[in-house]
Amino acid sequence: MGKTTAEKIFAAHLVDEPFSGTKVLRLDVVLCHEITTPIAIDDLILRGKDRVFDPTRIKAVIDHVTPSKDSKTATQAKILRDWARRQGIKDFFDVGANGVCHALFPEKGFIRPGNTVIMGDSHTCTHGAFGAFAAGVGTTDLEVGILKGVCAFREPRTIRVNVNGSLPKGVYAKDVILTLIGTIGVNGATDRVLEFRGSTIDAMTMESRMTLCNMAIEAGGTSGICMPDMTTVEHLWPFIQGEFASKEAALSEYQKWCSDTDAVYEQTIEIDAASLVPVATFNFKPDQVKAVTEFTDNKVDQVYLGSCTNGRLEDLRIAAQILKGRKLAEHVRGILSPATPKIYREAMKEGLIDIFLDAGFCVTNSTCGACLGMSNGVLAEGEVCASTTNRNFNGRMGKGGMVHLMSPATAAATAIEGKIADPRKYL
Amino acid sequence: MKTFGGPVLFLDRADINTDEIIPAKYLTEITKQDLKPYILEDLKLEGFDPKGTKTKNARVVVSRANFGCGSSREHAPWVFEVNDITAVVAESFARIFRQNMFNCGMAAIELPKADLDQIFSHAADADACMTIDIEAQTLTVSGNGKQKTFSFELSPFDKALVMAGGWVDYADTKY
Numbered sequence: 342m343g344k345t346t347a348e349k350i351f352a353a354h355l356v357d358e359p360f361s362g363t364k365v366l367r368l369d370v371v372l373c374h375e376i377t378t379p380i381a382i383d384d385l386i387l388r389g390k391d392r393v394f395d396p397t398r399i400k401a402v403i404d405h406v407t408p409s410k411d412s413k414t415a416t417q418a419k420i421l422r423d424w425a426r427r428q429g430i431k432d433f434f435d436v437g438a439n440g441v442c443h444a445l446f447p448e449k450g451f452i453r454p455g456n457t458v459i460m461g462d463s464h465t466c467t468h469g470a471f472g473a474f475a476a477g478v479g480t481t482d483l484e485v486g487i488l489k490g491v492c493a494f495r496e497p498r499t500i501r502v503n504v505n506g507s508l509p510k511g512v513y514a515k516d517v518i519l520t521l522i523g524t525i526g527v528n529g530a531t532d533r534v535l536e537f538r539g540s541t542i543d544a545m546t547m548e549s550r551m552t553l554c555n556m557a558i559e560a561g562g563t564s565g566i567c568m569p570d571m572t573t574v575e576h577l578w579p580f581i582q583g584e585f586a587s588k589e590a591a592l593s594e595y596q597k598w599c600s601d602t603d604a605v606y607e608q609t610i611e612i613d614a615a616s617l618v619p620v621a622t623f624n625f626k627p628d629q630v631k632a633v634t635e636f637t638d639n640k641v642d643q644v645y646l647g648s649c650t651n652g653r654l655e656d657l658r659i660a661a662q663i664l665k666g667r668k669l670a671e672h673v674r675g676i677l678s679p680a681t682p683k684i685y686r687e688a689m690k691e692g693l694i695d696i697f698l699d700a701g702f703c704v705t706n707s708t709c710g711a712c713l714g715m716s717n718g719v720l721a722e723g724e725v726c727a728s729t730t731n732r733n734f735n736g737r738m739g740k741g742g743m744v745h746l747m748s749p750a751t752a753a754a755t756a757i758e759g760k761i762a763d764p765r766k767y768l
Numbered sequence: 769m770k771t772f773g774g775p776v777l778f779l780d781r782a783d784i785n786t787d788e789i790i791p792a793k794y795l796t797e798i799t800k801q802d803l804k805p806y807i808l809e810d811l812k813l814e815g816f817d818p819k820g821t822k823t824k825n826a827r828v829v830v831s832r833a834n835f836g837c838g839s840s841r842e843h844a845p846w847v848f849e850v851n852d853i854t855a856v857v858a859e860s861f862a863r864i865f866r867q868n869m870f871n872c873g874m875a876a877i878e879l880p881k882a883d884l885d886q887i888f889s890h891a892a893d894a895d896a897c898m899t900i901d902i903e904a905q906t907l908t909v910s911g912n913g914k915q916k917t918f919s920f921e922l923s924p925f926d927k928a929l930v931m932a933g934g935w936v937d938y939a940d941t942k943y
Contacts, residue, residue, distance in 0.1 A: 356943070363925035365943070376795050377841065383798070384936070406796070414795040420798070463840040463864060479842035479868035486941045493925065493935070495863075527783055532863050561837065561862055626796040713792040713839070734787045734809045734838060768880060 343601025345499040346566050347534040350474040350598065354434045354457050356491050365493045369456040369473075371486045373401040374442050377461030379420035381484035393428045400451055401425050402434040404442050405709045406716045414716075440681030440707035443467040443649035447551060454569035454595040460744050461485050462729065464649050465564075465662040466557040470550035471577075472569035472598045474534070475559060484588040497563045498607040499534045499600075500525075504541040506614035511712055511765035514549035515651060515660065515729070515748035517541070518556040519620050521612065522637055523630030531561030533607065536600065542567055546701035547576040548655040555650045556731050559627040569595040580711030621727075621747035625735040633751055643674045643726040644756040645738075646702075646749055648712045651729035652680030655688050656749040661693040663753035663767040664700045670759025675702035676718045684708055700756070769931055770854045770873050772900035774827025776909070777853070778892040781813055784831055785838035785867060792839070800846040807847045826851070828898045830887060831858045836865025836876075845869050851862045855900055857907065857920075859884055872925045873934035875902065881920050890914055903929055 348381065357365040372392075378401070385391050393399055401421055409415035418435075425433035434445060443464050452458055454472035458465060461483040466547055468475035486492050504517060522529070535557045542550065550572075554565025567573075574581075574591045585591040619633045646652065646660055657679060669675045677697050679685040681716070685707060688694050711718030712730040718744025720726055729752050733744040747755070750764035757767070775942055788811040789811065790803060808818040817823065835858035836844060845868045849858070849909075855875040869876040877900070887896075891911030900907045908917040922930075932938040 358927070360924040362923060377921075379798055388936070390940075411796075413798070416808050417796060417798060423905060450905075459843075463838065465840075477840040478865055479840055479845075479864060479871060481842060481868065481871035485935055488936075489939055491939065491941045491943050493939075495923075527837055528860065528862070531834065531860065561834065563863055687886070707941070713787075714793070716794055730786070732784050732838060735812060736791060737787055740791070740810065 342605060343603035345536060345600040345604040345606070346472060346568065346598050347474055347499055347564070349499060350455055350457060353455065353495055362495055362506055363493055364496050365491050366457050368459060368486055368490050368492055369398060370451060370458045371483070372401045372442060372446055372458065372460035372465065373399060373421065373483070374405055374462060375403045375417045375421040376405045377480050377483060380415050381480045381487060382420055383487060384484055388657060390488060393430070393487050394545050396431070398490065399430050399487065400446055401430055402437065402439050402442050402445055404439055404448045407439055407708050408436050410716050419602045438682060441709050442653060443551070444653055444680035444684070445556065447471065448683055450577050451578065454573060455598040459483065459492050463558045464555050466562060467555040467649055469554040469557070469564040469566040470547060471573055472567060472595065474564050474566070474608045476563050482691045493613045495532060497534045499536050500530055501536045501538055501606040501609045503539040503609060504537065504610065504612045504614055505539040506541060508541060508614050509617060510768050511619050511750055512617045513748045514545060514552040514618050516617055517612065518553045519622065519630045519746060520617055522556060522560045522628045523620070523731070525610070526562050527559065527626055527628045528561040530557065533562055534564050534566055535560065535562045538568065543570065546655055547572060548653040552650055556627070559731060589705040619748060620752050621745045621761060622733045623745065625733055627731070627733060627746065630639050630653060633747070633761055636760050637763065639745070640665045640725065640729045640759060641673060641745070641755055641761065642724040643676065643720065644717065644752050645676050645711050645718055645726055645728040645730065646752055647678030648709065648730040649678060649680065650731040651749050652678060652684070654684045656729065657684065657688045659692050660749040660753040661696040663750060663764060664756065665696050667700060667757050669701040669756050673756060673759045675700065675756050676705060676711060677702045678705045678711070678717065680707055711738060713737060725762065727752050769933060772855045772875055772902060773898050775820055775825045776828045776830050776898050777826035777890070778888065778898040779813060779816065779831040780812070780892065782832040783834045783837055784811065786836055786841050786844040787838055787882060788842065789836070789844040795841060795843055800850050803843055803847040804850045807851050820928065826853055828900070829856045830851055830884070831856065832884065833859040835861050837862035840864045842868045845872050845874055849874060870929040871935035873930055873932070875900065875930055877907065877920050879918060879920055881903060886916065902927065
């Protein structure tokens with residue numbers, strides 16, 4: 342019987358099985374940010390165990406509130422910064438070099454096919470786009486990961502999601518994943534891996550694959566996973582060319598992690614790409630999804646473009662294509678946060694930032710801030726935001742605020758009209 | 769091992785997320801104790817008052833499916849812990865929240881929907897109390913003059929974490 346990618350990674354990283362059904366895995370990469378790591382650091386100090394299992398396997402970034410907005414966030418940043426220096430963690434990204442973790446770390450080539458990855462952040466599932474097993478964890482798991490380089494999991498079963506065909510005009514990875522979550526529900530993949538397969542995924546860029554995997558957690562999934570292929574190799578090539586004689590050699594090595602053809606899945610879901618339309622969420626759960634054409638009267642106060650879901654260069658290009666030569670609707674605020682400084686710089690070189698500024702957007706530094714209502718675009722009571730982020734929980738972007746999740750194209754069209762809009766008429 | 773059981777706080781809705789349990793704006797606190805006043809602050813539920821006596825007196829939370837979904841913040845179990853709530857009983861849990869509970873030596877106990885329906889219908893309107901026996905894997909609910917015992921499943925690993933007082937102590941001695 343064949344194995345899925347997740348099963349292969351579990352088998353290759355197994356350290357211990359203390360009880361039937363519980364697997365302790367060796368970790369390849371432990372990612373850290375300033376919100377969930379400081380309490381782990383303080384606890385390690387308190388226990389007299391202020392050390393790390395391997396400073397080269399730990400990567401850290403200040404991204405949730407940056408530059409710090411007050412004394413408390415400055416203290417969190419300082420705890421992480423001092424610790425990274427003290428422990429000799431070279432891959433630490435501070436103000437000026439920092440960006441949204443799940444965009445920055447893949448950009449640096451830190452995640453490779455077959456890796457085990459944890460972070461004290463639920464959207465860690467993003468990194469499964471590289472054929473890795475990547476799971477969000479809490480601070481205690483993170484603390485043990487930092488100290489011992491291991492993490493315990495119930496081995497997840499895998500749900501295979503086949504997406505085949507060409508995506509219609511105006512439909513993107515965000516519409517695929519929102520449609521899937523709308524179908525299986527917010528706990529449709531709890532304790533499961535979502536494995537994305539099919540010709541639509543094969544044709545996707547790494548950026549689109551990350552958008553897909555990013556929202557696996559919104560269906561409760563432990564990790565999203567895409568099969569490593571030449572697209573994966575091309576993305577990683579600048580970082581791995583010293584390790585392999587050729588791209589083909591890298592591909593052949595990485596494809597060992599692909600699910601076997603006779604792998605067994607708990608469930609297989611078929612999605613016909615041609616049948617998809619631009620969608621957005623309504624109400625306060627990510628599985629409350631409908632076609633944008635069904636609620637184009639809904640007014641918005643703010644449009645937010647950014648985050649680990651859709652703040653990458655591809656997303657900015659799509660939105661800019663629609664915004665070019667157009668303006669924000671009256672009474673609508675537009676905020677763009679390119680997810681990393683590199684994306685920001687590329688967007689400037691391509692003239693995209695000018696398009697956003699001309700349209701009336703405010704362009705902020707790279708940060709998670711507004712997505713979780715911490716900084717840089719928090720909503721007031723009763724306000725509505727069209728957002729390219731991943732969570733629409735009640736009050737998520739500010740107490741009493743409402744969030745509609747959508748693709749960058751739909752967000753751009755919405756910015757122009759001041760109410761939820763169909764992007765297809767602008768393409 | 770922590771102690772479990774006491775007055776019950778009923779939260780009769782599925783998919784209660786960790787933003788509702790502890791809003792992100794409080795994630796800038798760097799001690800667990802500082803989270804205490806903000807428990808369930810953003811949860812909108814008919815008849816529920818985050819600052820009310822029921823919340824204040826509670827030692828156990830009883831809720832519905834997919835409890836603790838959303839953000840991985842361990843601040844959610846912590847805000848329960850510093851308010852002396854050491855157990856949550858629900859139909860199901862989001863994976864990260866469930867693991868965070870056991871990692872802190874707390875209990876995330878799953879009961880079938882039918883059992884929860886009984887508990888809600890018999891005791892939700894009363895000053896209900898629950899005793900929890902981790903070793904025997906049973907819990908007893910008393911309220912409205914009635915008392916009923918239910919048995920629950922607990923994986924051997926989760927039980928070991930509760931016994932050890934959490935994952936750091938367990939892992940530190942073993943790995």
